[in-house]
Amino acid sequence: MDRIVCVQCPVGCKIKFEIVDGKIAKVEGNKCPRGLAYLEDELREPKRIVPTSVKIIGGNYPLVSVKTSAPIPKKYIPELMKKLRQIEINAPVKAGDIIVKNIFDTGVDIIATRTVSKNSQ
Amino acid sequence: MKTDVLVIGAGAAGMAAALSAAKNGARVILTDRDERAGGILNQCIHNGFGLHYFKEELTGPEYAERFSTLLENYQITLLTDCHVHNVKPDRKAVLVSPKGVFEVETKSIVYTAGARERPFGTLMIPGDRPSGIFTAGVAQKYMNIENRIIGKRALILGSGDIGMIMARRLTLEGVEVVAVIERLPYSGGLLRNVIQCLEDYNIPLYLSSTVVEVRGKERLEEVVVAQVDNNYRPIPGTERIFKVDTLVLSVGLIPQVELLWGLVQLDPISKGVSCSNIGQSSSEWIFSAGNCTVVYDLVDYVTMEGEKAGKYAAHYAKGERFETGVPIEIGENVGVIFPRRYVSGEDLVLYIRSKKPIEGATLVVGNFERRFEDVMPSEMIRIKIPSQKIMGFERIVVSLKEE
């Protein structure tokens, strides 16, 4: 059987699987259903959650941390970084606010992961 | 000032401890020397936090915010920018902040000061002393909080999780990461990070290697790397030179215990505060949790231990007293364990690191046995041992029996 390590969470399940006729015939070792989804993605179109930052104006931090709301195809990552480098938003921002909606038509949003209030100074 | 529970350090452990102490009816003062609560979580913008505790995957700032917003709902006085100057055996502490210098009289303490990074100087690496050498946490704070790029080409020493996570961060932000160097024959962090931080970005991981010299009169210019033998000694003739202006160190965390010197016993192995399974130190009024007791892999576990220590510190403040408990001792193949004493009553939640990688091992604790596959020192085992399996023992030995 082939082996793959699930990266969906820090548990890092070691998933064993078998492919028959291009289809997953046997899976074991995944402690939750996300492991199976990860395996399917990994075989077809590997996806990752991307955490990074976006510039924020007038905040108590110079950056607001953001992430993709769900894993996006790995091939989009360079393009995503390029796009996020051009974005500027104004404070305040709340954790969970959508910064970019439906990026690259993937159905995935870019969301703030930190609350940044207006700079009091 | 008077309080029931003084919590020192408002990171993951401290916030959990303060909330749990307050929920258990105690008046709580929570101090942090930084300008905000949250500790190191604030700069850990990557995902991977909260799966055990919240059953969803969060980034560090999100995880911290879940707790910091709760603090306001309870009888908790949060003092930020506040340094604890000393703690005295008469249960008084001197706090210093821009608002003043004052003494707090408390009934109990939860010490949750976290860990610090092992700095460059302690590694005794020969060579020049240029700028451009950062611990991973400092690099991370520059990048994620201060909006600063730390260099153009970087080498990373140490494949701990934060080293690998920084490799990915730097790469995403346009810094070329030429390699990650690891002294051990296996990665020092989680396999998941080897994949999503290194393999995804084609960053080579050189195992059984170390930095033997740094060069650069002003800014770092070159780092010399060599392979090491089984005793971690560099093998002459295997040197290779990396031309980089930045060296990021992810070479371990050291529990911060200095404030409690002379007050509590330390664990000779973890070098952290030695505790029983209710988080009580050798000094009955001082409780402790988190990375100042033992260095954890997952913040979720830190939170859980913080909650426990906070609860018992509150009970102690109300006058409840606890037994010392029986010692928990390190057996075969076990590197680090937490806690070090077992107070009967609750089930024992045990944290274990193996001494070496083991393919198949049986964990033996009292009358409890459980088989594990692919045990790695870099992956801490957390396991709940039912109380009936360890009842009646005068000492509890924890071992990992190799098959």
Next chain:
Amino acid sequence: MKVIVVGAGVVGSLAARELSKYDLDITIIEKNLDIGWGVTKANSAILHAGYDDPVDSNRAKFCAKGNAMYTQLSQELDFEIRRTGSYVVAFSDQEVKTIEELYEQGRINGVPGLEIHDRNTLLEKEPNLNKDVKCGLWAPTAGITEPWMVAIAAVENAVANGVKLVLNEKVVGFEKKGDQIKKVITDKNSYETDLVVNAAGLYADQVALLAGAEYVPLHPRRGEYILLDKKMGSIIKSVIFPTPTKTSKGILVLPTIDGGLLLGPTAVDLQDDMKDHLETTAQGLEQIRNFTRTLVPSLDFSQTVKTFCGLRPESPQKDFFVQASKVVKNFVNLMAMRSPGLTAAPAIAEYVTQEVIQQAMGFKLSKRKDFNPIRRGIKKIVELPLQEWQELVKGDPKAGRLICYCNEVTEAEIVEAIKRGARTLDGVKFRTRAMFGRCQGGFCSIKIMKILERELGKDMSEIVLKSPQSWIVDGKVRE
């Protein structure tokens, strides 16, 4: 009358301060970005008693005298010294003989209080010494200090008395008329002068050569050190020397002013073109570990805070070269200040001012009536009684904001260090001890960068560690 002092190490700084007692127009020119960053920055930091220097040498002439001067000097300039006393320890009959010779030499050199202590007395005072020790030469006047603080304090006091300090300029030549220097040329400016005092440390031979004056060739002697954490600081109370050899005092174990334990130095003679080779070596560090364990077996190297290297200016004569030039009539050499240069520096400053400049060279100097000998150091706020600290915070909240947790340094002290001239991370570190502790700036270096940024009105990318190209951060993650 205009005087140029080349070099703001401990020798140049104390010379400039001594000269500032007279009615002179003095400028110190220093090539580094801060005071005391050459030889002064990295040495054993010892005030030697003076038994070790050959009778009739310049070293003997100035060492015991300089040592005694440090008491008053440290009070006037408010820097720390600690008279820990020192032991030379003997492990063999041969070494016992050497110690007896040193005792005799010390007596001739005028070193006060020397005693030979037997094994029991020695082990009572220093219980962690190797028990095989036979006896030890006790020198109660020996002590420790922070050499860079001596230089900083001396310059601050000199500047308060009218001396000008020029940093980041390197002397590249002299304009002469006959046998007199008229101008000192640096890489950025030129300065008219009537008298030049050459205290350029490792480079003093090159400066003398540029001036066409006499010199002794200087080569760097590498000394590597290991600094251990405060946890180890109390296992030794005095300065422990092994019995010296003909060439070196050997590798020592000694406490530091801020409570750590210093081990070193090695002694490796380098080529004269290796004056910037401040790198530590695997062999050197290994040698220190192995040797110091023979003196103090319980040393724990897992408590290492850092390792570093210093270079001392050594000459073939192995003695200070302190005299007026005979060919260039207004040029004075303070050269080859190898050990015990730090100890001797105050005595040399006095000697050069009185006996060389005034008597031998015949310059008529008049004493200023308004010379103020007092300089106050940056107040160590953590050492204040709590009540006083509280009062201070009321007036200045920065005095209650801790920046360096390991050594408990407040923002107020860092701001004060910047006011007094710190422009770099190392400038703050050497003035306040922030970042000098066990986390080595892991928690505070970014905070200090932000304070430097704010106080200097600069961008973080312009702030350096210690030299013009030692930048810390580059651009921004998001512009």
